[in-house]
Amino acid sequence: MERANQTLQDRLVKELRLRGIDTIEAANLYAPAFMADFNVRFGKPPRNPKDMHRPLAAHENLDAAMCRKEVRTLSQSLTLRYDKVLFILDPTEQAKALAGKKVVVCDYPDGRLEIMHESFALPYRTFHTLRSVHRPEVVENKRLDDMLSIVAELQAGRELQRSRSGPRRTGQTDHMFGIPDGSQGNGYQKRGRKPGRRTDFMNDPEVIAKRQKALARMEAAE
Secondary structure, three states: OHHHHHHHHHHHHHHHHHOOOOOHHHHHHHHHHHHHHHHHHHOOOOOOOOOOOOOOOOOOOHHHHOOEEEEEEOOOOOEEEEOOEEEEEOOOHHHHHOOOOEEEEEEOOOOOEEEEEOOEEEOEEEEEOOOOOOOOOOOOOHHHHHHHHHHHHHHHHOOOOOOOOOOOOOOOOOOOOOOOOHHHHOOOOOOOOOOOHHHHHHOOHHHHHHHHHHHHHHHHHO
């Protein structure tokens, strides 16, 4: 497998460059010729010609095997956290019996996510911890309105992203982690940054006037 990856990342790229191929369509047209030439030059017959492939058994599940799995401890309130999302299990009899025990979070490549115990999937609902408080359009209490503004500003400045150790979701179009910024997803509009001290100082009319006078004296001296 590693040798095949080295071929695809090194030899194939060089062959495409030599032929001036720079589009996916042209690369797909060239692929059969490249594979035929590669097999003739480097292919070797197997030592044992017996076909060792076998059909899947009834108990085997490739879908479950090809997913990211992480173990979580279910709280007494039937909740757990995964990638900054709070999962709240439905209070079924099976879920209540698992309070304080280990469950497995199965994160599938297509964006699906299941919480499993043994071979059973547990129903759940979610709460995004990245979602932010946003100020409503009309708030009668002015003190509360000011406080919500401060909270929103703080939330806008913090780093709102998923766990760096979590799976990359490139190509996934239907998953629950699609909102990179909870505040924007909740309707809050970020405000522009306030100018710093240097910006205020350079825009001060008195400073500008002194600078122009100094430049005028320098030009007169020259």
